[in-house]
C-alpha cells in the first residue's frame with residue numbers, strides 16, 4: 001500500500017477503496033474473532049479497524065452512532081428497556097443513555113478486545129459504559145437472545161460489522177426472528193443495513209426477511225458517513241405487531257437535559273428534520289425496498 005496510507009479493500013466493495021492518511025499505528029492485535037487495529041489518522045482523528053474494515057473514526061462516528069440510536073428511540077414513547085447487539089466500542093451506549101426514560105441498557109458484544117481497545121483509545125466513545133443502567137454481556141448475540149424472555153425489550157439496536165466474519169449471522173432470518181420474539185408488541189429494532197450504492201442485493205434480502213417477520217412497519221433509512229464505503233450507510237427500522245410506530249415522524253425528543261450534554265457533549269448530527277429526511281430514498285432504492 002502507499003507509504004503512510006490505509007486503504008479499505010474488501011470483496012464487499014470490489015474495485016474501490018477508501019483511503020486515510022496514517023500518522024501512527026497505535027495498536028495491532030488478534031482477538032479470538034478478528035484482527036483489531038487502531039491508528040492516528042491525519043484528518044479523521046483515531047480510527048478503529050476490524051479485519052481491514054473501518055468501524056469508526058473520531059471525526060464522523062457521531063453520524064452513525066446518533067442515527068442508529070435516535071431513529072428507533074425517538075419513534076416510540078418512553079423507551080425503558082433497550083438491548084444493543086454488537087456496538088462494543090460503546091458509542092451506541094453513549095447515545096442510548098441520553099434518553100432519561102430508559103431504565104435498563106443491556107449490551108451483548110462478542111469480542112472483549114473491541115471493548116478494551118475502545119476504552120483505551122476512544123474514551124469519548126467508550127464513555128457509554130459508565131452509565132449505571134448499562135449491563136455488559138460478552139458473548140454471541142444469537143445465543144444471548146435465546147435466553148431472553150419473550151417480549152422483554154422496547155428496542156433492540158444491532159450495531160454490527162459486515163456480513164463477513166463474526167457478524168454474518170446477524171444478517172440472517174433466524175436472528176431477526178429471535179429479535180422479534182425478544183421485543184414487546186409495538187417494540188422496535190434498528191439494524192446496520194449497509195449501502196444502497198453497494199449492497200442493494202443484501203438489502204433486498206434483509207427487507208424481504210423483515211417483512212415476513214415484523215408485522216408492524218418496516219422502513220429503510222440512510223445517512224452520510226464519509227469514512228464508510230460509498231460514504232453512506234443504511235438502517236432497517238422495524239416494529240412488531242402492536243401499537244403502530246410511525247418511524248418517519250419522531251415523537252420522542254432526545255433529552256436536552258444538561259446532565260447528559262455536560263458529560264457527553266451535545267448532539268453533533270441527529271435532529272428531528274434529519275430523522276424524517278433519512279427515510280427519503282432515491283428511486284433505484286425505493287423501487288426495490290418498497291416493492292418487497
Ligand SMILES: NCCCN[C@H]1CC[C@H](N)CC1
Pocket residue numbers: 053054055056064087088089091159160161162192228229233
Ligand atoms: N459501532 C461501529 C460501527 C460498525 N458499523 C460499521 C458499518 C459499516 C461497515 N462497513 C463496518 C461496520
